[in-house]
Amino acid sequence: MIALDPLLEGNLLWAPLLIVLVKVLIVFVVGLVATMLMVWFERKAIAGMQNRIGPNKTGPFGILQTLADGIKLFFKEDLFPSRADRFVFALAPFLSFVPAFLAFAIIPLGGDFRDGSSGEVTLFGQVTRIQLADPPIGVLFALAISSIAVYGIMLAGWSSGSKYPLLGSVRASAQMVSYEAALGLSLACVLLLAGTLSTSGIVAAQSTITDWHVVSTGIVPFVIFLIAATAELNRPPFDLVEAEQELVGGFNTEYSSIRFALFYLAEFMNTVTMSALIVTLFFGGPQPIAIGNFVLDIPLLPNALEGTVWLLAKILVFLYMYIWFRATLPRLRYDQLMDLGWKLLIPASLGWFMLLAAQRLARQNGWNIIIVTAGSIAVLVICYLLMQAAFAKSARDRSKQGTMF
Amino acid sequence: MQFFVFVCAALMILLGAVGVIVRKHPVHAALSLVLTLFGVAVSFVSQEAHFLAAVQVIVYAGAIVVLFLFVIMLLGVDRVENLRTEPLTAQRPLAIITCLGLVGVLVAAIVNGNGVLNERGEGINLPDLQNGPDANTVQLAESIFSRYVVAFEVTSVLLVIAVVGTVLLTRKRLAKASVK
Numbered sequence: 001m002i003a004l005d006p007l008l009e010g011n012l013l014w015a016p017l018l019i020v021l022v023k024v025l026i027v028f029v030v031g032l033v034a035t036m037l038m039v040w041f042e043r044k045a046i047a048g049m050q051n052r053i054g055p056n057k058t059g060p061f062g063i064l065q066t067l068a069d070g071i072k073l074f075f076k077e078d079l080f081p082s083r084a085d086r087f088v089f090a091l092a093p094f095l096s097f098v099p100a101f102l103a104f105a106i107i108p109l110g111g112d113f114r115d116g117s118s119g120e121v122t123l124f125g126q127v128t129r130i131q132l133a134d135p136p137i138g139v140l141f142a143l144a145i146s147s148i149a150v151y152g153i154m155l156a157g158w159s160s161g162s163k164y165p166l167l168g169s170v171r172a173s174a175q176m177v178s179y180e181a182a183l184g185l186s187l188a189c190v191l192l193l194a195g196t197l198s199t200s201g202i203v204a205a206q207s208t209i210t211d212w213h214v215v216s217t218g219i220v221p222f223v224i225f226l227i228a229a230t231a232e233l234n235r236p237p238f239d240l241v242e243a244e245q246e247l248v249g250g251f252n253t254e255y256s257s258i259r260f261a262l263f264y265l266a267e268f269m270n271t272v273t274m275s276a277l278i279v280t281l282f283f284g285g286p287q288p289i290a291i292g293n294f295v296l297d298i299p300l301l302p303n304a305l306e307g308t309v310w311l312l313a314k315i316l317v318f319l320y321m322y323i324w325f326r327a328t329l330p331r332l333r334y335d336q337l338m339d340l341g342w343k344l345l346i347p348a349s350l351g352w353f354m355l356l357a358a359q360r361l362a363r364q365n366g367w368n369i370i371i372v373t374a375g376s377i378a379v380l381v382i383c384y385l386l387m388q389a390a391f392a393k394s395a396r397d398r399s400k401q402g403t404m405f
Numbered sequence: 406m407q408f409f410v411f412v413c414a415a416l417m418i419l420l421g422a423v424g425v426i427v428r429k430h431p432v433h434a435a436l437s438l439v440l441t442l443f444g445v446a447v448s449f450v451s452q453e454a455h456f457l458a459a460v461q462v463i464v465y466a467g468a469i470v471v472l473f474l475f476v477i478m479l480l481g482v483d484r485v486e487n488l489r490t491e492p493l494t495a496q497r498p499l500a501i502i503t504c505l506g507l508v509g510v511l512v513a514a515i516v517n518g519n520g521v522l523n524e525r526g527e528g529i530n531l532p533d534l535q536n537g538p539d540a541n542t543v544q545l546a547e548s549i550f551s552r553y554v555v556a557f558e559v560t561s562v563l564l565v566i567a568v569v570g571t572v573l574l575t576r577k578r579l580a581k582a583s584v585k
Binding site (some may be wrong): 146148166174195253 | 430432433434439455456458459460462463466467468472474475478479538541542556
């Protein structure tokens with residue numbers, strides 16, 4: 001009925017069922033462990049950047065610090081604020097935690113996609129993918145899940161029945177809803193070139209480095225996606241949700257114990273998932289680095305397993321980058337955040353999408369691609385000038401009315 | 406399996422719908438609406454309309470209800486309302502008449518289209534499942550952007566008009582205030 005995996009077509013037997021169960025277990029455990037290591041990695045790396053030592057007591061290099069924190073949080077008192085809406089207050093952490101894990105299901109975690117291979121592997125005589133689910137809607141699933149995650153933050157702030165969490169959550173939901181548009185539009189550029197929604201199809205379309213969508217879409221959609229994803233994750237420099245100077249702790253101020261730990265886990269899990277998604281969409285996922293006919297092959301490893309190694313290496317680069325962002329960039333002001341999202345990222349991603357679509361149409365109909373590109377760029381420049389004129393006019397009007405921004 | 410999924414989805418939809426009416430708290434009512442929308446998405450998936458299900462979740466659950474909640478929180482109307490007082494006295498009888506009319510129309514439509522709804526594939530343009538995972542999206546895009554393109558564009562113009570109208574209404578009040 002639901003063709004999520006080649007395994008599930010035909011009658012359900014024990015072997016496929018068992019493989020799916022094992023895959024679910026592996027994805028869940030890998031997700032948890034990755035989150036745990038990410039928390040440690042972030043603390044350690046940021047300590048290095050700030051000339052500190054960071055966690056160093058629990059285990060070698062302090063690697064068990066997250067585990068210790070988790071155990072501590074488990075045993076702390078679980079507090080319900082007196083003005084809280086009890087049901088929603090208890091529900092909110094799960095609405096934030098579960099989507100974070102679900103999104104990981106559609107990431108291809110390995111497999112051989114070289115030379116047009118489909119990435120399918122054979123396990124115990126069953127053909128499957130190294131990926132929990134490959135739904136027909138593919139990356140749209142990630143978008144749907146991230147739009148559900150908004151509820152967790154929003155309801156957490158509201159149900160606490162106190163001022164600062166409410167302010168934090170209203171900020172967060174406005175931010176996440178506005179940046180989702182830019183995220184979707186830059187994603188559409190990738191889908192335009194890949195011609196499919198399924199994540200394994202998108203990976204299969206990026207066999208050499210010039211086919212990687214970061215190159216073939218022109219770097220702009222990648223940059224927009226990266227910025228929008230950072231805003232969507234509420235990570236610095238877009239962490240206005242938990243701006244300590246203004247909001248105490250933001251939406252999770254009133255949370256303690258394991259409920260707080262769930263929010264904390266979800267935040268880091270989302271960072272890992274988003275990095276994996278960026279790698280899948282723009283950097284070929286489990287594909288090895290290949291320039292023309294030359295493939296950078298890891299000897300001795302089977303190709304399917306090598307995919308996992310490449311994926312991990314690429315994800316690590318992005319995780320490090322997110323930590324680097326946090327250590328380097330100061331937080332944006334709220335109006336700057338909204339201006340960046342609505343006045344720069346959304347028009348830019350829409351314009352770039354139109355340009356790519358025009359090129360695609362030209363290629364399909366055999367028109368001269370240079371003339372079409374030049375024409376589209378001219379139209380885009382006119383649109384840009386019109387938009388600037390409109391901004392200038394509205395700025396004049398507002399200064400006449402005496403508003404600050 | 407199909408039957409089981411249908412029962413679950415229908416239960417979700419009905420529970421949500423009843424919740425929207427029964428819950429007195431606006432935020433709880435909005436959350437019940439989310440449950441209904443999810444149920445609809447699940448039944449879309451069980452009818453092989455995957456793309457529609459994804460869009461249902463992204464647009465309705467992810468954007469529109471979030472906007473509802475946003476307005477509820479921002480305006481501070483998140484208090485339990487007293488439903489005893491009635492601002493419009495004719496409201497209740499009118500609502501009952503409209504409701505009965507709607508039920509009548511729905512029943513008539515179902516009775517009328519009985520043959521179509523009973524057997525899968527008769528009269529309904531089912532997605533072509535043989536053409537790989539993206540057949541769904543392709544079919545939907547073809548009908549929106551070729552056959553119904555005028556209706557599609559007119560609808561978007563309608564939305565733009567609504568936005569422009571809202572901005573105009575709020576600006577007018579501001580201008581008057583600044584004159585005073």
